Amino acid sequence: MQDVIYRLFLFPHSVLHESAARCFLTVWPTMQCLRAIGPAGLPQWVEPLCRQLVPPQSDDFWERARNLYRGYQDLGTHMGEDGLMAVLSRDWAGEAAPETRSHIQSMLRGFGPKPFDAAEGLLMESVVFLEMAKDLDLRELELSADLSQVGQLEEKLLKALGSDEEDSAELQKALETTNPPLSPDWGHFAYLLRQRIGFWFRLLSRLSEMRQPMALAALGRDVVDEALDALQTARERQGKVWERTETVLLRLPPMDLLPSQALAQWFEAVAGLEERDAFHRSFEAFLREPTSAEQARHLADRAHVLEQLLQSLWARFRSDSSVQGGGYAVVVTVAKDVTYQEMWRSVDRTGLEALGTGSVSQDAAVLVHLEERYSNSAGRAS
Secondary structure (H helix, E strand, C coil): CCCCCCEEEECCCCECCHHHHHHHHHHCCCEEEECCCCCCECCHHHHHHEEEECCCCCHHHHHHHHHHHHHHHHHHHHHHHHHHHHHHHHHHCCCCCHHHHHHHHHHHCCCCCCCCCHHHHHHHHHHHHHHHHHHHHHHHHHHHHHHHHHHHHHHHHHHHCCCCHHHHHHHHHHHHHHCCCCCCCCCHHHCCHHHHHHHHHHHHHCCCCCCCCEEEEECCHHHHHHHHHHHHHHHHHCCCCCCEEEEEEEEECCHHHCCHHHHHHHHHHHHCCHHHHHHHHHHHHHHHCCCCHHHHHHHHHHHHHHHHHHHHHHHHHCCCCCCCCCCEEEEEEEEEEEEHHHHHHHHCHHHHHHHCCCCCCCCEEEEEEEEECCCCCCEECC
């Protein structure tokens, strides 16, 4: 595999669940993610393939950040998770977040004699928030796993009762009427998503200058919508035309069905595909000119060839012919005349003006995200 001369960042989360990891790393050999106070939440096998980047700050900064984070953890212990969510909503829901900033500054004054810089406070705010958001995401994954086990037990119960498909549906409906299905009370991965995006860019701005093109990899459409919504609203209010192009880059097999013991063999086989190298060369050229119709067509052709090979390869790994349909789509989104800096400014003007642009690129923004079960909401590449 050639050295990839662009960067694919997990955006704006620092938790990557198993299914998404399998999809992204089937298409891309490596990823990068930003981490705040603690390590990112990654499956163990992903850790060598996903480089974790940390803003270069002093030891004193990180000690203060850990102290502040532990203070919020203690608050959550006393108030419970619902209470902590209420605190997060109150303190961080507004763009300026004055309560949080004032609270952080007052707390940090007690952690050392060093004068507290306002710009440092904004960065402190972001790392503490993103660390807490990561904790919520990890809890959601744990809860989802528990609910999945409950669902499997329900299916076994229905089979043990000898119910046919129609009887099972009626029994399931009756069970849900008397005892509603378990589900999370909120979607942590989407909780305060706009704030996550703004704070993520604050961390990115502290990294050393990056000259390579980059793309942002989101776990779902809601991230892309939130990242572009404020820009779209502003453009439309100004009477300007808003152009956002979405294309299904390629479709992937249902990667979550691949047994864990076959995972290493799958990635070994994928890594040897020359067509994947060709796809990456085309994707890098596309990142440099994302509004070029010629580059888009060339990328679509390469993606189609890679998709066909992956599907053929999948047939050898999945011998169970009863498994039909499903899978994931990798969707690429480009909004005309939108840069990464503009995206940051639209959700966090305060942070951008105080911290400066740093290494946040002024290149045209390119986002990719995953859609489950071959959603038809985006156009197919041709």
